[in-house]
Amino acid sequence: MATIHIDGEPHETRDGENLLQAVLEAGVDLPYFCWHPELGSVGACRQCAVKQFNGPDDKRGRIVMACMTPATEGAIISVSDPEAKEFRGEVVEWLMTNHPHDCPVCEEGGECHLQDMTVMTGHRARRYRFEKRTHRNQDLGPFVKHEMNRCISCYRCVRFYRDYAGGQDLAAFASHNNMYFGRAESGTLESPFAGNLIEVCPTGVFTDKQFSKTYSRKWDMRGAPSVCAHCSVGCNTIVNERAGTVRRTINRYNDEVNRYFLCDRGRYGHGYANADTRIRVVGQLIDGVHHQVPSQAAISHFATFAEDGPVIGIGSARASLETNYALRSLVGAAQFSTGLAEPAHGLTLLAADILRTTPAHTPSLHDVEQCDAVFMLGEDALSTAPRLGLSMRQATRHASFLNADRNRIPRWMDASVRMMGQDFISPLMIATPAATGLDDCAVLTQHAAPDDLARLGFAVAHLIDEAAPAVPGLTEAESTVAGRIAEALLAADKPLVVSGTQLGSAALMQAAASIAAALMVRGKPAALSLVLPDANSMGVALMGGLSLDAVCDMARDGKVGTLIVAEADLTRQLAPERVEALLGQVRHFVLIDHSESPLIERAELVLPAAPITHSGGTMVNMEGRAQRFLPVAFPEGPVEVSWRWLRDFAESIGQDDRMAWQTLDDVVAAIARELTVFARIGEAAPSEQYMLESGHIRSQTARVSGRTAIRSHISVRDQPVPPMPDSPLSPTMEGTYSTSMPGALVPYYHAPGWNSEQSLNRFQQEIGGPMRGGYPGVRLVDAAEAVWSSAHYSTDLPETFAPRDGSILLLPESRIFGSEELSALAPAIAERAEPAVVRMAGDGPSEVTLTLDGIRHRLPVLRDDSLPPGLAFYPAHMTLRAFAAPVWVSLETAEALA
C-alpha cells in the first residue's frame, strides 16, 4: 500500500501500480488510449499526461505520463492542473488531425473510447484545416471490418494481436502520418482471437462486420449476461438484442474465467439463434408430413404416447442443467441418458471423476495464466477450448515477468518487459499427434499416436514419483523427452497439466491425472485441466446417466416406448445405421430442440426450444464452475425453454406434484435439493427476485430510442412490455443500474462519461480484479475434499502404437470453426470454416477413399508432415457427422480405385 495525493486528496493505492491505474481506481477520470488493463503500458499516445510534483514545496511540477510512472509512496500529482489539461487537449487534437469525424456512420459511435476521451479532455473545436490523409481499407474476412482512416496510432491492435495472442498476419506499417494497421494484403485475419480487436481498438478502425449488417447503436439494444455455449471453457458474454433478433456477442468480464477476451467462435457463434435452421413451430408428423399444431395438442399427444410403454429421455451436453434435470425428473434417473455415445460418454464421466478425486488443483483460466510450466498432453486445447489456449500462451511469459522483477521493471511496463524477456520463456511442452497453433511458443513438441502419447505421459509421472507405474519398452528418444518434461515440471513453482477428451483416450486423461498427482506427491502445487467437448459436458457428467449405447440396447430389447430427445443431435453421436436402428425400435420419438438436425424428419412430435439467448439456465464448465445465463430475447410464439415443455409433459401424465415449477428459480432449487453435487448452484447468480437498490436492473439503457415509434404503424401507444421470463432483469429501460451490480447480472457496461466497454474499470474492485458486485460463478467441486493415495495411480497402460498395413488410424481433428455443433450453424462461422481435408504425412495422393461405418468416402488430402506415419487427422463432426473418436480405416488411393 502506498498513499498518493491526487489534486490534494490522499488516496491509497496498491503496490506496484502505475499512476494511471491508481488514478482510475481512485475514481478520478483521466483519459488514455494506449494503456490497456490486460496489455499494460507503452507510453505511445501521451494522452494520460498529469503533473507530478517533487514535494509539497514544488510548485512548478513536471508533466509525466501517468501510465509510465510508478505510483510511489507520497507521490503528489495533479490531474486538473491547467498545463496538464492543456497538454491532454493538444494531444487529442493532434491525434484527431487525420480523423474523419464520421461518428454518425461509424459502428463505434456511442460506445467509442475516442469519443469518450475527447469529451473528457474538454477539447471540442478543431483547428486543423488541411487535407487529411486517407487510407485504403482491407477485407479482413467475415468477422472484422476495417476503416483505417479512424486510426489514432495507439498500437493497441498489434500489441494484442501479435504480442498477446501470437498472431502473425497483422502489423503496423509505414511511419508518422502514414501509419497503417492491417495485413500485408487483404485477406481473412488468421488469429482465432481477431474479434477482440473490435473491443481492443479504442476507435472505429476494427468493428464487428456481422453486427454491422444488422447494426443498432449500443444504447438502443437490450443486453443480458450470458455464457458462451460453444466449448467447455464457459466464457462470460453479453448478448445484445433489438426487435427480436440477436445482434451481437461481446465480452463480459469475469476475473477468474475469460477476463477481457473471447475467442471468435464464441463471439460469432450466436448466429445460430437467428438462422433459418431455428425451429419455431410445434410440429406433429401426420402421414409422414409435419403439421403445425397448437402446443396443447402436442402435449396431449405426448400423454397418449406415454401410455405406450417406458419413456426414455436423452439429455445433452449443450443443454442447460435445468433442461437435463427436468428430463431426468420426468423419465427417472435410470431412464435418463447423457446424450453421449461411447467413448465420449465414458470420457466425460471420467473427467468428472478425476475432477472429484484428483489431489491437484483445478485452475481457472486466470490461474492458468499464472502457471510457470505447462504440459499439454494429447489435446489441442487451442482448438478445443480456444480461450484456454490463449491463457496457456500467457503462462509462457512467467519467466519474463520474473526477469523484469529482478531488474526492477514493473510488470505493466509492457514493451520493456517483453524486450528484456525475449529469451526468458516459461516452458510450454506439447505432446500431440500433430503440430498445433501453440507450437510457436513451445519449448518442446512431440508428435505421436494417442497410445504412445499416453505412454509418454505415464513415463513422466513415473519419473516424478516412482510409486506411479513404470512404462516398459520406451524408446531411448521417448525416455529423453519424458525426462525433459518431468524435469521442467519439477523445476516449476506452479506446474500445469492439460489434457482432454479430444483423442477419445481414457489413458491420456489418466496419464495427465497421474502426472498432476505425482507432482502433488513431490510437494508441487500442481494444476490439472481437462477439456471436455461441450459447454455443459461437466454438468451432465456430474448429473450422470446412461450412455447412448445403453439406450440403443434398451430399444433393441423393446424396452423403449417413447424416446424424448432434448437438445441433442444423435446423428453427431451415432453412426447413421445405429440412429436408424434406434429410431426404428422405439414406438414414439419426441424431439425438443431449437435448431434443426437430421433427426427432425423422424420425430413424431417436434417442440421448439428456446436457445440460450432466449432462455435462462445454468451450465457447468470444465473446471466445475456453475454459471448462469439469462434471456436477452423473448421466446417467439410457441417457443419455450425445454424444461417448461418437460414440465408440461409431466403435468399431462399426472406427475405435476414433483415438477410443479413456475420459474427458473424453482428448478434451480429443486436441483440443489435433490443432487448434492449441485447444492450450491443457486449461488451462481442472484435469484429472479433480486433487486438492485429499489428495483430490478434494467436491461435497456436509459436512453433507448424508438420504444413507441418501432410499432407506430400499428399504434403509437406505449405498450406494456411483459416481464422477461426467468430473469431478474427488467425487460425495459425502467429499472436501476449501478457499477456495483453483481457481475453475473451485468446487461451492458456504462458509467458516467464512459460509454465504451472501457467503463469496466468502474465496475471492478481494482483494475483486473474481481467485480465490485461479485458473482464469478460457483465452483461445485472442492479439491480439498479429495482423498487420494498412490493406489489411485492408473495402471492401465496402453501398448505401443503399431501402424497397420493398408490402414490408417484416423484421428478427430478439432476445428475452432466448423467442429462445434451450434456455432457451425452460424453463417459467419460457416463462412470462416475451411473445407474438411484429411491431413497426413508424406507425398501421397491428393485424394483418398476410405470406408467408415460401411460407407465409402472420397476425401481430399492435405500433406502434413508433422503427423507420424500410420496416422491421419480428419475434422470431427464436419462432413463425417458422427466421426469424433479415433478409428482404423482401410485406405484406397484414388489411383488404386481407377
Added chain:
Amino acid sequence: MSIVETPASGVPAGTPPEFPQDLRDKIADMVAHEHHARGAAIEAMRLTQKRFGWLCDAHMREIAKLCSMSMADLDGIATFFNLLFRKPVGENVVMLCDSVSCWLMGEEKVRARFCEKLGIKRGQTTPDGKVTFLPIVCLGHCDHAPAMLVNEELYGNVDTETVDRVIDQMKNGSVRGES
C-alpha cells in the same frame, strides 16, 4: 506495400527476377549468425535492394521465409524506412528534405524547380526511367538547409542552380556529392 498510399511510380514493375542463390545463401548465413533470425531482416532487405533497386513482393516473401517472419512483420519494417523502396524507382533517386528547417530555407522553391525541369511530381519517376523524385524527413543537415540526398550523396545549401547541375549530371550518368 500495396495498401499504404506509397508514392505512385512511373516505372513498370514487370515480373521479378528469381531470387538469386548467392543472395539466399548470404542471408541464410546472416540469419545463422543472429541471436534471433529476424535480426537479419533489415540487412537482408538492404542487400536485396542493392541488387535489384527495389523490393518486390516475391523477394519480400523469400526474405520473410529466410528470417522466419511473416510477410506482414517484414513489410512493417520495410515500410518504416524511407530508404527501402517497395515500388520500382528510376536509375537515380532524388530525396529532398521537406522537414521544418529546409522548408523554412526554401525547399518549396527547390522542389518547384525539380518538378518543372523533370516534368514530374513528387513521388514520380521520369518517363525515361532516369530519375525518381521523393520527399524525405530531416537528414540531420539542417545547418545547410535546404538539404537533399541524391542516391547516396548528401547535398547542402541546395538552390535552383544545384538542381540544374544535378539534373545535368544525372542525365550524363554521374552524380557526386558536394557537402
